[in-house]
Amino acid sequence: MRDGPFIDWGWIGDHLDDVETATLEHLRLTLIAVVVGFALATLLSVLAVRWRWTLAPITWVTGIVYTIPSLALFTLLVPITGLGTTLTAEIALVGYTLLILVRNFVAGIDGVPASAREAADGMGYTRWRRLVGVEIPLATPAIIAGLRIATVSTVGLVTVTSLVGLGGYGGFIKQGLQRQFATQIVLGGALSVLMALLIDLVLVGAERAVTPWRRQQRVRRVPVAAGLTDLAAGRLPDEVTLLP
Amino acid sequence: MSAFSEFVDFISTSENWWGRTGIAHRLAEHVRISGIAVTVAAVVALPPALWLGHRRRGGVLAVAAVNVGQAVPSFAIVSLALPISLRWGHGFGFWPTLVALIALALPPIFTNTYAGVVGVDPAVVQAARGMGMREGEVLRKVELPNAIPLALTGLRLSAVQVVATATLGAFVGFGCLGSFINEGFRQRDDGVLLTGAVLVALLAIATEIVFGLLQRPLTPWLSRKKDTR
Numbered sequence: 001m002r003d004g005p006f007i008d009w010g011w012i013g014d015h016l017d018d019v020e021t022a023t024l025e026h027l028r029l030t031l032i033a034v035v036v037g038f039a040l041a042t043l044l045s046v047l048a049v050r051w052r053w054t055l056a057p058i059t060w061v062t063g064i065v066y067t068i069p070s071l072a073l074f075t076l077l078v079p080i081t082g083l084g085t086t087l088t089a090e091i092a093l094v095g096y097t098l099l100i101l102v103r104n105f106v107a108g109i110d111g112v113p114a115s116a117r118e119a120a121d122g123m124g125y126t127r128w129r130r131l132v133g134v135e136i137p138l139a140t141p142a143i144i145a146g147l148r149i150a151t152v153s154t155v156g157l158v159t160v161t162s163l164v165g166l167g168g169y170g171g172f173i174k175q176g177l178q179r180q181f182a183t184q185i186v187l188g189g190a191l192s193v194l195m196a197l198l199i200d201l202v203l204v205g206a207e208r209a210v211t212p213w214r215r216q217q218r219v220r221r222v223p224v225a226a227g228l229t230d231l232a233a234g235r236l237p238d239e240v241t242l243l244p
Numbered sequence: 245m246s247a248f249s250e251f252v253d254f255i256s257t258s259e260n261w262w263g264r265t266g267i268a269h270r271l272a273e274h275v276r277i278s279g280i281a282v283t284v285a286a287v288v289a290l291p292p293a294l295w296l297g298h299r300r301r302g303g304v305l306a307v308a309a310v311n312v313g314q315a316v317p318s319f320a321i322v323s324l325a326l327p328i329s330l331r332w333g334h335g336f337g338f339w340p341t342l343v344a345l346i347a348l349a350l351p352p353i354f355t356n357t358y359a360g361v362v363g364v365d366p367a368v369v370q371a372a373r374g375m376g377m378r379e380g381e382v383l384r385k386v387e388l389p390n391a392i393p394l395a396l397t398g399l400r401l402s403a404v405q406v407v408a409t410a411t412l413g414a415f416v417g418f419g420c421l422g423s424f425i426n427e428g429f430r431q432r433d434d435g436v437l438l439t440g441a442v443l444v445a446l447l448a449i450a451t452e453i454v455f456g457l458l459q460r461p462l463t464p465w466l467s468r469k470k471d472t473r
Contacts, residue, residue, distance in 0.1 A: 067452050192315075192320065
């Protein structure tokens with residue numbers, strides 16, 4: 001255990017290069033996971049919406065993956081995909097996003113008002129055109145809510161990949177642990193929270209940009225109880241941004 | 245695949261099961277510390293969640309608890325507990341791991357229980373008051389039963405997360421299933437590595453299943469409603 005103050009600001013100032021490298025690495029691992037996870041989840045969700053019986057097995061399998069502790073899943077992959085490879089990290093990270101993303105996607109589609117669906121049918125839309133042109137746009141808030149949760153949890157999980165030779169900010173935490181140097185642990189944790197916060201803000205902005213018709217409703221606030229029921233179910237309610 | 249056969253070798257050798265660094269002892273330690281952490285967290289989080297929910301106050305706290313719990317990496321919490329524990333003279337292993345696990349277990353229990361109480365239909369609460377129930381009775385006889393399903397969900401989420409994160413305790417010197425992963429990496433032994441990973445994964449899934457099974461007998465009125473329909 002080092003003596004001296006709990007946070008050694010001088011050390012941080014001397015290692016800004018390392019902070020930059022770790023930031024890029026952390027961002028890279030997070031973005032690959034979220035983008036690939038989103039593409040895969042969209043595919044699975046469309047499958048589940050079109051052929052409803054596939055929803056149960058999809059939820060079941062992604063649910064089991066979600067339950068497996070991250071370190072265990074990374075470790076299970078090491079003998080197959082190698083230590084310190086991006087593939088080892090990404091298979092697990094992508095796997096963890098699926099349950100959240102699919103659940104929100106399907107819930108969003110289910111929440112589309114019947115009147116909108118009937119209007120599309122009345123206009124002669126085919127099933128696929130109705131899905132792409134009407135249902136998915138109306139489900140966008142729920143889909144982005146899922147994306148926000150998935151991204152925030154992925155940013156946190158990336159720190160664990162330092163134990164299988166990658167890590168981004170997790171590298172600081174791992175080193176700090178080995179040297180029992182609190183500054184590095186706090187730095188790694190704080191930067192990770194900061195990145196989660198910033199990406200979350202970007203996604204909130206993206207939601208506003210792609211759902212212009214909702215701006216007027218936004219004045220109305222979601223009651224606390226409804227928002228909390230959302231939270232308890234693992235969704236982020238519309239009006240609650242990260243860390244209010 | 246050689247890694248797999250090394251794993252089968254390791255786990256089927258009886259010496260690897262017994263003693264202080266054996267599978268049985270580490271599994272027991274893993275379950276014990278998880279049980280203590282969830283119990284302490286429930287005792288600490290339930291009373292304020294029920295009371296604040298009853299008074300319909302503290303929503304911001306509940307939302308903040310979830311957000312902070314989600315954004316702060318559990319790896320950072322476990323790691324940070326070590327230097328703090330050393331500074332206060334509590335050493336390696338059990339104490340830093342336990343403190344980190346309690347901190348992780350609190351938010352899901354608090355928020356879900358709070359949401360369960362706040363989610364009770366205000367008309368039902370008013371009706372209870374109209375029948376002459378005192379505030380304590382309203383909480384105990386009306387709000388609490390209605391909040392139990394969500395409170396149990398909170399406990400389940402907590403327990404699964406705690407079992408998962410207890411694995412990281414191995415990196416602050418706590419002897420648990422994660423120790424096999426730690427040693428497996430250090431000794432470059434895939435058999436030991438996979439033993440840790442497989443057992444941790446199975447324990448987490450088992451925890452999820454056990455809490456899922458408990459939900460029904462603890463909330464019999466929910467399944468009864470379906471039967472009579």
